[in-house]
Amino acid sequence: MADKSRSVTRRKEKKERESAEAMKEVKNEGEKSKREKDRGEKDKGEVSSEAEASNGQNGEPQVEPMDLPPFEIIAGDRIDPFVFKFQFKNVEYSSGRNKTFLCYLVDRGNTPDGLLRGYLEDEHTGPHVEEAFFTQCLPHYDPAVKYTVTWYVSSSPCSACAAKIAEVLKVRKNIKMTVFAARLFEWEESEIQDGLKMLQAAGCKLRVMKPLDFSYTWDTFVEHEDQPLNLWEDCKDNYEYYHEKLSDILQ
Incomplete structure (x- = not known):
């Protein structure tokens, strides 16, 4: 006791x-x-x-x-370093982090413009970034092309977004998706857990970001001006915490 x-x-x-x-x-x-x-x-x-x-x-x-027009979605190439460190910090209690950042890589195989890279940001005043990705980043979807999509998101999708992503993946069988999340969004809620299970059932690979994933995202998507990322205290411990929770949900 x-x-x-x-x-x-x-x-x-x-x-x-x-x-x-x-x-x-x-x-x-x-x-x-x-x-x-x-x-x-x-x-x-x-x-x-x-x-x-x-x-x-x-x-x-x-x-x-x-x-x-009202602010909804911001699309860009590289994130401000201060914003990245705040929004992607994998703390357990994410007070004040009311936005979602989605960094994406899209490999379209042997096509002239084969690789897409960038990020989306929302404030939940309109479509969430997960939904906006398919309308803004893949507006000209080609069923004959094999897409390999990788996301690095500041928090995992809400239940509504998880359902929409799962629906897209069920229809577009040529999209293979992996989602790395810095934090799990409201993971204790049953509807959130159901959404994550739905994503997995649709073929989406779900992962929690490791310390090396944060460093990779920093190098690839942040305007860091050649400055290395100094990982915060408890980054590894928090990863292990979220990794355990996600494993319990998806087992």
């Missing part, structure tokens, strides 16, 4: 420590965004002053501001 009590206490302390670290990282990211916003407001003010001078004494703008 004493050992169990100590184990519960250690897990509680770990949760509190990781939550505090996450809040600190969110604060740092927020301060960085604020600095960028302040610089943008300064530039905007300078432009506005110049525009007022050119428009005469009434200062009325000659061009109406453009209405931008």
